Amino acid sequence: MRRLVVKAAPEMARLDDYALHSAAVQMGRSRNRLAESIQDELDQRHATIVKALRRLPDRVSLEAAWQEAVTAGEIAGALWATLTHPACDPILAEVISQQMHMIQHQAGASLRLDIAHYRALQEENAALARSLATAQQRCERQSQEKAGELEQLQAQLIRTRSEVISRDTELGALREELEALRAAVPDQAARRRLEHQLMYQEERNARLCLENARLRKELDAALSAPAPSVALANASVLPDEVAPEASLEGHRILCVGGRENVVVVYRKLIEQAGGQFLHHDGGVEDRFGQLDSALGAADLVICQTGCISHNAYWRVKDHCKRTGKRCAFVENPSAAGLARGLRCLLSDALVESQDEVQTAVSGSAMTAGMQQT
Template sequence: MCEHDKHSKALTTETTPAGSRRRRIWDLSHECHCPVIGVCIPLPTLRRIVNKAMNGQAIAEDYEIHVGAISECGRRNRLSETIQQELEQRYARTIQEFRAAKTVEAVTHMWLAAIDKGDVAGAFWAALTHPRCNAELQDGLCRDMHMLQHQAGASVRIDINRFNALVEQNKLLTRELGRVQERHKHTLAEKTREIEQQNTQLIQLRAENIGKDSSIHFLSCDIAALKAEVPELETRQRLLKKIEQMAERQTEMENQVRELKQKLAEANKAAADMQEQAAEQSRQQPEEKIYPITLHLKQKTVLCVGGRSGNVPTYRDLIERIGGRFAHHDGGLEDNQSLLDASLAAADLVICQTGCISHTAYWRVKDFCKRTGKRCVFVENPSVSSLARGLEKFSEDEAAHAEMTSQ
């Protein structure tokens, strides 16, 4: 590239060619034809031009076609004219740009700028055929193009090595891409199957939902129709619900009654056990002393309710000894409680031994005597002495009542 500066300096001292006519390819010297044909026209294009000029198909090799075209460009003929036309059309834009150069120095600067850009084919043809191109500039252009071809050859070799490396890398990447594509293909097929299954399930679910919605709609219509046919349906439903609640309450009450009856039976059994224990104790105790009683019952019926079964003969002896008639009811332990009312009605005096009587019999005796005004003496201890004291109390009450009546 150092030669460029020499060319530019030399051109300033040379005589500038006169006129504005651009040179044709056959006007150029023979040494210019080789770089023009080799650089400015691609080989496929050159072969096409040769075939067109020969009206046939050239079977020669590329080098032979190149050499033949160079020899034909030395004079004006059909092939050289076709090559001239191709070059003018191919580089028309660059030629138009070089028209702005009015001096050899301007052409030289444009050529050097094209070298810096790396686009020399069009610039070489435009500068070489420029009206201001003299012999010195032409020689410099040819020398520069010769060196550029050497550099291009070296670059081509480097590019070939790089290209071969890229080819190997491309093979590796292609194989890797194939594996990735295969995995992607399998994955895509699997996902496609999953999507199809999900779509099938979605369709089934939609169909089920539609069926359910239809059933709900039909049931709603049926309910509305039933409500219209039975205006009091809601009231009946509330009553049925209330009846169910009452039935549940009744069941609970029956369970409670059953439990209470069971507890009552247990209490009665416990009371019977206590009476038996008391009777056993009375049999083991010595016979009580009978206190004299001044009362005379005058054949009155004395009903003794309750007491120990072992003391009944003693009760009878005591009552009959003072002129009374003895009647006994055990207070519901063994005797039927339904006989109690009849016994109470037939008695003139009732002695209720509260320690050995059921609760029911106690309240029935108390209620009956209260309603009828019949005298009743309550004795807590079921012993004979307690019965005697009860009779004494009855005697005292009778005397007090008689005294009040006489006054």
């Protein structure tokens, strides 16, 4: 307004804000230079909406456009464009004036709320500023502490590097001394090889002594064994099987695993040899509690390793090792395999402990492998 007054009415330039506002409103009631300047200023400022509302043909559409602007909150330009529209009559102007009066009350209330909110924001901003200053001071102290720790670590790193350099130097000197000693004793490598060979020969000799003792024990037992042992090797119950009637009489033979279609053959083989047949499927359908009770009742155990679960295998092995009960592990689930397991059990009766047989056999195998190497 003051910019327009300087050009259109310089005599009003010295008035204060309220007096200038009142004078401008009064001069706007008639056609004069200041009123025309105000008209041009408002037309330019709200040219877009003025141009849009100029296309409306009647009062009804103009009032609808005004209500839409009030709902949208775009009141300033719509107010000027509606009041200056040719279709705006005194009735519509009065309606608009009444709405603007109420809008001013609402704006005043909103302004008071905004002021209160602004003051609350100012107080919150001050509290946050104080918190920020405290945090900055704490960060500054922590930064100084970390800088001190970093200096200490750097000093420690320098000391560590110097120690590493001195150790590397000492290590190099020791290596040179070792090379000199090796050069002074040229046959050291040959001596080391002879020492290793001597250790191997001593170990092999111990294994051979153990094997020799076992074989002597088996030979003495074979010489003192009764004649039915020969009949055991020659008799035949089924093809490729044995019928150790005298040896299995009164023994309970537990077979763990095996195919279902040959279980009948297993039973026939054991019973014809004079033994009592027990069977457990190895955890397929029978419970493991039944396996423990069957192991406790059996005198000899044959484990078909190819068709039982891992849990059943380890249960059988642990029980036989813990109780010293004789057990043969058969890989192929067949009647011939069962017969071979029986032969193994009967021959192992000459040895007091299953662990001794396994130690001797594994030592012999190890010796043969080392000799082959």
